[in-house]
Amino acid sequence: METTQAVKVLTHFIGGEMVEGKSNRFGDVYNPSTGEVIAKVPLATAEETSQAIETAQKAFPKWRDLSVGKRADVVMKFRNLLTENQEQLTQIICEESGKTIDDAKGEITRALESVDLAIGAPHLVKGEYSVNVGGQINSYSAKYPLGVVAAISPFNFPIMVPLAQTSMAVAVGNAVILKASEKVPMTALFISELWKKAGLPDGIWTVINGDKDAVNELLENPKVQAISFVGSTPVAQYIYETGSKYGKRVNAFGGGKNNMVVMPDADLTQVADAFIGAAYGAASQRCMAISTIIPVGEETADKLVAILKEKINALKVGSYTETDTDFGPVISQQSKDAVLNAIARGVDEGVEVVCDGREFDIVKQSKGFFVGPTLLDKVKPGMDIYEQEVFGPARNVVRVRSLEEAIDLINQHELANGVTIYTNDGAAARKFTTEIDVGMVGVNVPIPIPVGYHNFAGFKGSRFGEGHMFGPDQARFYTKTKTVSERWPTATTVSTSTFAFPSNNE
Structure with a gap:
Protein backbone atom coordinates (compact mmCIF):
# COMPACT_ATOMS: atom_id res chain seq x y z
CA MET A 1 0.00 0.00 0.00
CA GLY A 255 -2.00 -5.57 31.96
CA GLY A 256 -4.10 -8.68 31.77
CA LYS A 257 -3.60 -12.36 31.12
CA ASN A 258 -7.23 -13.19 30.50
CA ASN A 259 -8.56 -16.73 30.33
CA MET A 260 -11.54 -18.46 28.75
CA VAL A 261 -12.52 -21.69 30.50
CA VAL A 262 -14.46 -24.15 28.34
CA MET A 263 -16.54 -26.83 29.99
CA PRO A 264 -17.32 -30.15 28.19
CA ASP A 265 -21.01 -29.24 27.88
CA ALA A 266 -20.37 -26.03 25.93
CA ASP A 267 -21.16 -25.64 22.24
CA LEU A 268 -17.61 -25.76 20.88
CA THR A 269 -18.41 -24.06 17.58
CA GLN A 270 -19.90 -21.11 19.43
CA VAL A 271 -16.92 -21.11 21.79
CA ALA A 272 -14.48 -21.05 18.86
CA ASP A 273 -16.23 -18.09 17.25
CA ALA A 274 -16.32 -16.22 20.55
CA PHE A 275 -12.66 -16.95 21.28
CA ILE A 276 -11.40 -15.85 17.87
CA GLY A 277 -13.01 -12.42 18.11
CA ALA A 278 -12.02 -11.94 21.75
CA ALA A 279 -8.49 -13.23 21.23
CA TYR A 280 -7.44 -11.70 17.90
CA GLY A 281 -9.56 -8.55 17.55
CA ALA A 282 -7.43 -5.39 17.28
CA ALA A 283 -4.42 -7.68 16.74
CA SER A 284 -4.87 -8.80 20.38
CA GLN A 285 -3.83 -5.35 21.61
CA ARG A 286 -6.49 -5.11 24.30
CA CYS A 287 -5.97 -5.44 28.03
CA MET A 288 -9.20 -7.47 28.07
CA ALA A 289 -8.28 -9.72 25.13
CA ILE A 290 -8.49 -13.45 25.81
CA SER A 291 -4.92 -14.70 25.78
CA THR A 292 -5.46 -18.28 26.98
CA ILE A 293 -8.24 -20.76 26.34
CA ILE A 294 -8.55 -23.51 28.95
CA PRO A 295 -10.59 -26.52 27.81
CA VAL A 296 -11.56 -28.94 30.57
CA GLY A 297 -10.73 -32.51 29.61
CA GLU A 298 -8.61 -33.92 26.78
CA GLU A 299 -11.59 -34.74 24.59
CA THR A 300 -12.87 -31.17 24.87
CA ALA A 301 -9.40 -29.84 24.09
CA ASP A 302 -8.84 -32.04 21.04
CA LYS A 303 -12.21 -31.17 19.50
CA LEU A 304 -11.85 -27.46 20.24
CA VAL A 305 -8.31 -27.16 18.88
CA ALA A 306 -9.39 -28.84 15.63
CA ILE A 307 -12.22 -26.33 15.18
CA LEU A 308 -10.00 -23.41 16.08
CA LYS A 309 -7.28 -24.45 13.65
CA GLU A 310 -9.64 -24.34 10.69
CA LYS A 311 -11.20 -21.02 11.67
CA ILE A 312 -7.95 -19.26 12.57
CA ASN A 313 -6.22 -20.23 9.35
CA ALA A 314 -9.12 -18.62 7.45
CA LEU A 315 -8.67 -15.21 9.10
CA LYS A 316 -7.64 -12.28 6.93
CA VAL A 317 -4.93 -9.95 8.20
CA GLY A 318 -4.55 -6.65 6.40
CA SER A 319 -4.87 -2.89 6.28
CA TYR A 320 -8.01 -1.02 7.33
CA THR A 321 -8.24 0.16 3.71
CA GLU A 322 -8.89 -3.39 2.50
CA THR A 323 -12.27 -5.09 2.58
CA ASP A 324 -13.08 -8.01 4.87
CA THR A 325 -9.99 -7.52 7.03
CA ASP A 326 -10.42 -9.29 10.36
CA PHE A 327 -7.62 -7.45 12.11
CA GLY A 328 -4.71 -5.21 11.24
CA PRO A 329 -1.12 -4.69 12.37
CA VAL A 330 0.36 -4.23 15.80
CA ILE A 331 1.36 -0.71 16.68
CA SER A 332 5.10 -0.70 15.89
CA GLN A 333 8.05 -2.68 14.61
CA GLN A 334 9.19 -3.05 18.20
CA SER A 335 5.83 -4.62 19.09
CA LYS A 336 6.00 -6.93 16.09
CA ASP A 337 9.48 -8.09 17.08
CA ALA A 338 8.33 -8.68 20.67
CA VAL A 339 5.45 -10.89 19.53
CA LEU A 340 7.61 -12.88 17.13
CA ASN A 341 10.24 -13.37 19.85
CA ALA A 342 7.55 -14.55 22.30
CA ILE A 343 6.39 -17.16 19.80
CA ALA A 344 9.98 -18.32 19.26
CA ARG A 345 10.53 -18.67 23.01
CA GLY A 346 7.35 -20.70 23.26
CA VAL A 347 8.59 -23.05 20.56
CA ASP A 348 11.91 -23.39 22.39
CA GLU A 349 9.99 -24.28 25.57
CA GLY A 350 8.15 -27.10 23.84
CA VAL A 351 4.73 -25.75 22.85
CA GLU A 352 2.89 -27.24 19.90
CA VAL A 353 2.29 -24.72 17.10
CA VAL A 354 -1.26 -25.21 15.80
CA CYS A 355 -1.42 -22.02 13.70
CA ASP A 356 1.77 -20.13 12.86
CA GLY A 357 1.16 -16.44 12.19
CA ARG A 358 4.77 -15.96 11.22
CA GLU A 359 4.12 -17.76 7.94
CA PHE A 360 1.52 -15.35 6.56
CA ASP A 361 2.69 -13.65 3.35
CA ILE A 362 1.81 -10.20 4.67
CA VAL A 363 4.07 -10.75 7.68
CA LYS A 364 7.05 -11.54 5.45
CA GLN A 365 6.41 -9.11 2.61
CA SER A 366 4.73 -5.97 3.96
CA LYS A 367 6.52 -3.01 5.48
CA GLY A 368 3.59 -2.74 7.88
CA PHE A 369 3.75 -4.20 11.36
CA PHE A 370 1.69 -7.32 10.71
CA VAL A 371 1.67 -10.56 12.71
CA GLY A 372 -0.65 -13.36 11.72
CA PRO A 373 -2.93 -15.18 14.19
CA THR A 374 -0.93 -17.75 16.13
CA LEU A 375 -2.27 -20.55 18.36
CA LEU A 376 0.03 -22.51 20.62
CA ASP A 377 -1.14 -25.75 22.25
CA LYS A 378 0.24 -27.75 25.19
CA VAL A 379 1.24 -24.51 26.94
CA LYS A 380 1.99 -25.00 30.63
CA PRO A 381 2.39 -22.73 33.66
CA GLY A 382 5.95 -21.57 34.09
CA MET A 383 6.49 -21.08 30.37
CA ASP A 384 7.28 -17.51 29.42
CA ILE A 385 4.47 -17.43 26.85
CA TYR A 386 2.04 -18.32 29.65
CA GLU A 387 3.34 -16.08 32.41
CA GLN A 388 3.94 -12.87 30.44
CA GLU A 389 1.35 -10.69 28.73
CA VAL A 390 1.93 -10.87 24.96
CA PHE A 391 0.41 -7.77 23.39
CA GLY A 392 -0.14 -9.28 19.99
CA PRO A 393 -1.88 -12.20 18.24
CA ALA A 394 -0.11 -15.15 19.88
CA ARG A 395 -2.67 -17.07 21.94
CA ASN A 396 -2.39 -20.17 24.14
CA VAL A 397 -4.21 -23.42 24.83
CA VAL A 398 -3.75 -24.76 28.37
CA ARG A 399 -5.33 -28.15 29.04
CA VAL A 400 -6.77 -29.03 32.47
CA ARG A 401 -8.62 -32.00 33.89
CA SER A 402 -11.28 -30.22 35.96
CA LEU A 403 -12.97 -26.90 36.69
CA GLU A 404 -11.23 -26.85 40.07
CA GLU A 405 -7.84 -27.10 38.38
CA ALA A 406 -8.76 -24.25 36.02
CA ILE A 407 -9.86 -22.01 38.90
CA ASP A 408 -6.70 -22.74 40.90
CA LEU A 409 -4.50 -22.08 37.87
CA ILE A 410 -6.12 -18.72 37.11
CA ASN A 411 -6.10 -17.60 40.73
CA GLN A 412 -2.35 -18.24 41.02
CA HIS A 413 -1.48 -15.76 38.26
CA GLU A 414 -0.36 -12.26 39.26
CA LEU A 415 -2.58 -10.60 36.63
CA ALA A 416 -6.32 -10.66 37.21
CA ASN A 417 -8.09 -8.36 34.79
CA GLY A 418 -10.77 -10.47 33.10
CA VAL A 419 -11.90 -14.08 32.81
CA THR A 420 -14.82 -15.93 31.30
CA ILE A 421 -16.39 -19.39 31.35
CA TYR A 422 -18.42 -21.12 28.65
CA THR A 423 -20.90 -23.65 29.99
CA ASN A 424 -24.57 -24.61 30.06
CA ASP A 425 -24.27 -25.74 33.69
CA GLY A 426 -25.58 -23.12 36.12
CA ALA A 427 -23.90 -24.79 39.10
CA ALA A 428 -20.51 -24.71 37.36
CA ALA A 429 -20.98 -21.06 36.44
CA ARG A 430 -21.95 -20.19 40.01
CA LYS A 431 -18.92 -22.00 41.43
CA PHE A 432 -16.69 -20.21 38.92
CA THR A 433 -18.01 -16.70 39.55
CA THR A 434 -17.83 -17.24 43.33
CA GLU A 435 -14.35 -18.70 43.60
CA ILE A 436 -12.46 -16.90 40.84
CA ASP A 437 -10.23 -14.03 42.06
CA VAL A 438 -10.45 -11.78 39.01
CA GLY A 439 -11.95 -8.31 38.69
CA MET A 440 -14.24 -8.78 35.69
CA VAL A 441 -15.96 -12.10 35.08
CA GLY A 442 -18.00 -13.33 32.14
CA VAL A 443 -20.38 -16.26 31.77
CA ASN A 444 -20.84 -17.17 28.11
CA VAL A 445 -19.57 -13.66 27.29
CA PRO A 446 -16.31 -13.47 25.30
CA ILE A 447 -14.96 -10.17 26.65
CA PRO A 448 -16.46 -9.26 30.05
CA ILE A 449 -15.72 -5.55 29.80
CA PRO A 450 -18.55 -3.67 31.52
CA VAL A 451 -20.66 -1.02 29.86
CA GLY A 452 -19.79 2.59 30.59
CA TYR A 453 -22.18 2.94 33.54
CA HIS A 454 -20.62 0.02 35.47
CA ASN A 455 -17.25 0.19 37.18
CA PHE A 456 -14.19 -1.28 35.43
CA ALA A 457 -11.15 -2.66 37.26
CA GLY A 458 -9.10 -5.80 37.64
CA PHE A 459 -7.44 -7.25 40.73
CA LYS A 460 -3.86 -7.88 41.86
CA GLY A 461 -1.19 -6.78 39.37
CA VAL A 484 -20.54 21.04 56.93
CA SER A 485 -22.24 21.40 60.31
CA GLU A 486 -24.19 24.63 60.76
CA ARG A 487 -26.43 26.25 63.36
CA TRP A 488 -28.16 29.59 63.10
CA PRO A 489 -28.71 31.17 66.54
CA THR A 490 -31.98 32.90 67.35
CA ALA A 491 -32.74 35.66 69.83
CA THR A 492 -33.54 33.07 72.51
CA THR A 493 -30.36 31.02 72.00
CA VAL A 494 -28.39 30.72 75.26
CA SER A 495 -24.63 30.90 74.81
CA THR A 496 -22.51 28.84 77.20
CA SER A 497 -19.07 27.28 77.18
CA THR A 498 -18.83 23.50 77.26
CA PHE A 499 -15.72 21.38 77.60
CA ALA A 500 -17.21 17.97 76.93
CA PHE A 501 -16.67 16.38 73.56
CA PRO A 502 -19.48 17.48 71.20
CA SER A 503 -22.37 15.02 71.05
CA ASN A 504 -25.87 14.88 69.64
CA ASN A 505 -27.64 14.59 73.00
CA GLU A 506 -29.14 18.06 72.93
Missing part, protein backbone atom coordinates in the same frame (compact mmCIF):
# COMPACT_ATOMS: atom_id res chain seq x y z
CA GLU A 2 1.49 3.34 -1.05
CA THR A 3 0.91 6.76 0.46
CA THR A 4 1.99 10.20 -0.59
CA GLN A 5 0.85 11.98 2.56
CA ALA A 6 3.30 14.54 3.89
CA VAL A 7 4.64 14.14 7.40
CA LYS A 8 2.75 16.43 9.78
CA VAL A 9 4.36 18.28 12.65
CA LEU A 10 1.95 18.07 15.57
CA THR A 11 1.44 20.35 18.56
CA HIS A 12 0.24 20.40 22.14
CA PHE A 13 -3.19 21.82 23.10
CA ILE A 14 -2.79 24.34 25.92
CA GLY A 15 -5.04 27.21 26.97
CA GLY A 16 -7.51 26.49 24.21
CA GLU A 17 -4.90 26.72 21.44
CA MET A 18 -2.64 24.44 19.44
CA VAL A 19 0.83 25.23 20.78
CA GLU A 20 4.10 24.28 19.11
CA GLY A 21 6.57 22.25 21.13
CA LYS A 22 9.72 23.98 22.38
CA SER A 23 11.88 21.00 23.31
CA ASN A 24 13.21 20.30 19.80
CA ARG A 25 12.56 16.63 20.61
CA PHE A 26 10.07 14.70 18.51
CA GLY A 27 8.69 11.19 18.35
CA ASP A 28 7.70 9.43 15.15
CA VAL A 29 4.04 8.59 14.60
CA TYR A 30 3.58 5.66 12.22
CA ASN A 31 0.84 4.34 10.06
CA PRO A 32 1.18 0.72 11.28
CA SER A 33 -0.39 -0.62 8.08
CA THR A 34 2.37 0.82 5.89
CA GLY A 35 5.27 1.23 8.30
CA GLU A 36 5.60 4.85 7.19
CA VAL A 37 6.08 7.88 9.43
CA ILE A 38 3.01 10.10 9.08
CA ALA A 39 3.67 12.68 11.80
CA LYS A 40 6.17 14.07 14.25
CA VAL A 41 4.89 14.59 17.78
CA PRO A 42 6.64 17.05 20.12
CA LEU A 43 7.94 15.59 23.39
CA ALA A 44 7.39 18.17 26.10
CA THR A 45 10.00 19.15 28.65
CA ALA A 46 9.23 19.24 32.36
CA GLU A 47 9.11 23.03 32.09
CA GLU A 48 6.56 22.96 29.25
CA THR A 49 4.46 20.50 31.24
CA SER A 50 4.68 22.71 34.32
CA GLN A 51 3.50 25.72 32.32
CA ALA A 52 0.55 23.71 30.99
CA ILE A 53 -0.35 22.74 34.56
CA GLU A 54 -0.18 26.39 35.60
CA THR A 55 -2.52 27.37 32.76
CA ALA A 56 -4.98 24.69 33.84
CA GLN A 57 -4.75 25.80 37.46
CA LYS A 58 -5.65 29.38 36.55
CA ALA A 59 -8.65 28.25 34.50
CA PHE A 60 -10.01 25.88 37.16
CA PRO A 61 -11.87 28.26 39.56
CA LYS A 62 -14.23 29.64 36.91
CA TRP A 63 -15.17 26.14 35.71
CA ARG A 64 -15.54 24.88 39.30
CA ASP A 65 -17.95 27.71 40.11
CA LEU A 66 -20.14 27.12 37.05
CA SER A 67 -23.39 25.33 37.81
CA VAL A 68 -23.39 21.57 37.33
CA GLY A 69 -26.21 21.93 34.80
CA LYS A 70 -24.20 24.29 32.60
CA ARG A 71 -21.18 22.01 32.78
CA ALA A 72 -23.37 19.08 31.73
CA ASP A 73 -24.64 21.16 28.82
CA VAL A 74 -21.07 21.58 27.53
CA VAL A 75 -20.49 17.82 27.82
CA MET A 76 -23.72 17.21 25.89
CA LYS A 77 -22.57 19.51 23.08
CA PHE A 78 -19.24 17.69 23.02
CA ARG A 79 -21.08 14.39 22.71
CA ASN A 80 -23.06 15.68 19.75
CA LEU A 81 -19.87 16.85 18.05
CA LEU A 82 -18.31 13.42 18.53
CA THR A 83 -21.27 11.88 16.77
CA GLU A 84 -21.24 14.43 13.95
CA ASN A 85 -17.53 13.86 13.36
CA GLN A 86 -17.52 10.08 13.72
CA GLU A 87 -16.33 9.37 10.18
CA GLN A 88 -13.33 11.68 10.46
CA LEU A 89 -12.53 10.28 13.90
CA THR A 90 -12.67 6.76 12.51
CA GLN A 91 -10.16 7.59 9.79
CA ILE A 92 -7.74 9.20 12.25
CA ILE A 93 -7.94 6.23 14.63
CA CYS A 94 -7.40 3.73 11.81
CA GLU A 95 -4.51 5.67 10.35
CA GLU A 96 -2.49 6.03 13.53
CA SER A 97 -3.42 2.79 15.32
CA GLY A 98 -3.96 0.30 12.48
CA LYS A 99 -7.43 -0.72 13.69
CA THR A 100 -10.02 -1.88 11.21
CA ILE A 101 -12.86 0.51 10.44
CA ASP A 102 -15.42 -1.60 12.31
CA ASP A 103 -13.16 -1.84 15.35
CA ALA A 104 -12.58 1.93 15.38
CA LYS A 105 -16.32 2.60 15.14
CA GLY A 106 -16.93 0.16 17.99
CA GLU A 107 -14.37 2.00 20.09
CA ILE A 108 -16.08 5.34 19.44
CA THR A 109 -19.41 3.84 20.50
CA ARG A 110 -17.90 2.67 23.79
CA ALA A 111 -16.29 6.10 24.28
CA LEU A 112 -19.71 7.70 23.96
CA GLU A 113 -20.94 5.58 26.88
CA SER A 114 -18.48 7.35 29.18
CA VAL A 115 -19.57 10.74 27.86
CA ASP A 116 -23.22 9.79 28.35
CA LEU A 117 -22.53 8.91 31.98
CA ALA A 118 -20.73 12.22 32.48
CA ILE A 119 -23.77 14.11 31.21
CA GLY A 120 -25.52 12.70 34.30
CA ALA A 121 -22.89 14.14 36.65
CA PRO A 122 -25.42 16.44 38.40
CA HIS A 123 -27.08 13.32 39.77
CA LEU A 124 -23.81 11.61 40.72
CA VAL A 125 -22.43 14.56 42.71
CA LYS A 126 -25.49 15.04 44.88
CA GLY A 127 -24.67 15.27 48.59
CA GLU A 128 -26.61 14.37 51.75
CA TYR A 129 -28.45 16.53 54.29
CA SER A 130 -29.55 15.84 57.87
CA VAL A 131 -31.73 18.19 59.89
CA ASN A 132 -31.12 18.76 63.61
CA VAL A 133 -28.45 16.18 64.27
CA GLY A 134 -28.28 17.73 67.75
CA GLY A 135 -28.59 21.17 69.30
CA GLN A 136 -30.41 22.55 66.23
CA ILE A 137 -27.37 21.79 64.09
CA ASN A 138 -27.94 20.75 60.49
CA SER A 139 -25.26 18.68 58.80
CA TYR A 140 -24.67 18.19 55.10
CA SER A 141 -22.04 16.82 52.75
CA ALA A 142 -21.16 18.20 49.34
CA LYS A 143 -18.84 17.02 46.58
CA TYR A 144 -16.28 19.42 45.15
CA PRO A 145 -13.88 18.99 42.22
CA LEU A 146 -10.25 18.32 43.06
CA GLY A 147 -8.64 20.92 40.80
CA VAL A 148 -6.10 19.97 38.15
CA VAL A 149 -6.16 16.24 37.35
CA ALA A 150 -4.22 14.24 34.78
CA ALA A 151 -4.82 11.17 32.62
CA ILE A 152 -2.08 9.12 30.98
CA SER A 153 -3.57 6.98 28.25
CA PRO A 154 -2.36 4.01 26.14
CA PHE A 155 -2.01 3.56 22.39
CA ASN A 156 -4.46 0.70 21.98
CA PHE A 157 -7.62 2.78 22.51
CA PRO A 158 -6.98 6.30 21.16
CA ILE A 159 -10.44 7.59 22.13
CA MET A 160 -12.28 5.13 24.37
CA VAL A 161 -9.78 5.08 27.23
CA PRO A 162 -8.97 8.82 27.23
CA LEU A 163 -12.67 9.69 27.37
CA ALA A 164 -13.32 7.01 29.99
CA GLN A 165 -10.58 8.62 32.07
CA THR A 166 -11.54 12.25 31.54
CA SER A 167 -15.22 12.81 30.68
CA MET A 168 -16.43 12.61 34.26
CA ALA A 169 -13.43 14.60 35.47
CA VAL A 170 -14.46 17.47 33.20
CA ALA A 171 -18.17 17.18 34.05
CA VAL A 172 -17.69 17.40 37.83
CA GLY A 173 -15.63 20.57 37.50
CA ASN A 174 -11.94 19.71 37.21
CA ALA A 175 -9.31 21.03 34.82
CA VAL A 176 -8.01 18.02 32.92
CA ILE A 177 -4.60 17.34 31.39
CA LEU A 178 -4.35 14.41 29.00
CA LYS A 179 -0.95 12.89 28.29
CA ALA A 180 -1.95 10.81 25.30
CA SER A 181 0.26 8.03 24.02
CA GLU A 182 2.92 9.49 21.77
CA LYS A 183 2.12 6.65 19.34
CA VAL A 184 -1.47 7.90 18.75
CA PRO A 185 -1.55 11.65 19.46
CA MET A 186 -3.69 12.79 16.52
CA THR A 187 -6.98 11.53 17.97
CA ALA A 188 -6.39 13.42 21.23
CA LEU A 189 -5.64 16.65 19.38
CA PHE A 190 -8.75 16.25 17.23
CA ILE A 191 -11.08 15.82 20.21
CA SER A 192 -9.41 18.88 21.78
CA GLU A 193 -10.90 20.94 18.95
CA LEU A 194 -14.30 19.40 19.64
CA TRP A 195 -14.12 20.36 23.32
CA LYS A 196 -13.37 23.94 22.31
CA LYS A 197 -16.28 24.00 19.83
CA ALA A 198 -18.54 22.63 22.56
CA GLY A 199 -17.84 25.71 24.67
CA LEU A 200 -15.41 24.32 27.22
CA PRO A 201 -13.45 27.28 28.68
CA ASP A 202 -9.84 27.60 27.61
CA GLY A 203 -7.46 25.79 29.96
CA ILE A 204 -9.95 23.22 31.23
CA TRP A 205 -8.84 20.67 28.60
CA THR A 206 -5.15 20.28 27.89
CA VAL A 207 -3.22 17.79 25.79
CA ILE A 208 0.49 17.62 26.55
CA ASN A 209 2.48 15.24 24.39
CA GLY A 210 5.61 13.68 25.74
CA ASP A 211 7.50 10.83 27.30
CA LYS A 212 8.88 10.22 30.78
CA ASP A 213 9.88 13.87 31.32
CA ALA A 214 6.27 14.99 30.95
CA VAL A 215 4.94 12.05 32.97
CA ASN A 216 7.29 12.69 35.89
CA GLU A 217 6.31 16.35 36.01
CA LEU A 218 2.64 15.35 36.19
CA LEU A 219 3.46 12.90 38.99
CA GLU A 220 5.57 15.31 41.00
CA ASN A 221 3.93 18.71 40.46
CA PRO A 222 1.96 19.65 43.60
CA LYS A 223 -0.77 21.37 41.58
CA VAL A 224 -1.86 18.03 40.06
CA GLN A 225 -4.31 16.41 42.48
CA ALA A 226 -5.06 13.06 40.82
CA ILE A 227 -3.63 10.74 38.18
CA SER A 228 -5.42 8.12 36.10
CA PHE A 229 -3.21 5.71 34.14
CA VAL A 230 -3.81 2.81 31.75
CA GLY A 231 -0.90 0.78 30.37
CA SER A 232 1.46 -2.05 31.24
CA THR A 233 1.71 -3.44 34.77
CA PRO A 234 5.33 -2.35 35.47
CA VAL A 235 4.54 1.24 34.47
CA ALA A 236 1.21 1.16 36.34
CA GLN A 237 3.07 0.19 39.50
CA TYR A 238 5.59 2.99 38.93
CA ILE A 239 2.81 5.54 38.38
CA TYR A 240 0.97 4.41 41.50
CA GLU A 241 4.01 4.39 43.77
CA THR A 242 5.42 7.69 42.51
CA GLY A 243 2.09 9.52 42.43
CA SER A 244 1.20 8.28 45.92
CA LYS A 245 4.59 9.35 47.19
CA TYR A 246 3.75 12.88 46.10
CA GLY A 247 0.37 12.78 47.80
CA LYS A 248 -1.85 12.33 44.78
CA ARG A 249 -4.96 10.27 44.34
CA VAL A 250 -3.99 7.56 41.83
CA ASN A 251 -5.70 4.78 39.94
CA ALA A 252 -3.40 2.84 37.65
CA PHE A 253 -4.60 -0.01 35.46
CA GLY A 254 -2.06 -2.54 34.22
CA SER A 462 -3.82 -5.54 36.93
CA ARG A 463 -4.80 -2.62 39.14
CA PHE A 464 -3.08 -0.28 41.58
CA GLY A 465 -5.17 2.05 43.73
CA GLU A 466 -8.84 1.87 44.61
CA GLY A 467 -10.41 3.94 41.84
CA HIS A 468 -12.29 2.49 38.88
CA MET A 469 -12.45 3.38 35.23
CA PHE A 470 -15.92 3.72 33.73
CA GLY A 471 -18.93 3.78 36.01
CA PRO A 472 -20.19 5.98 38.83
CA ASP A 473 -16.99 5.52 40.84
CA GLN A 474 -15.42 8.03 38.45
CA ALA A 475 -17.47 10.77 40.11
CA ARG A 476 -16.13 9.76 43.51
CA PHE A 477 -12.54 9.55 42.28
CA TYR A 478 -12.57 13.05 40.82
CA THR A 479 -14.31 14.79 43.73
CA LYS A 480 -13.65 15.39 47.40
CA THR A 481 -16.40 15.35 50.00
CA LYS A 482 -16.75 18.28 52.37
CA THR A 483 -19.00 17.89 55.40
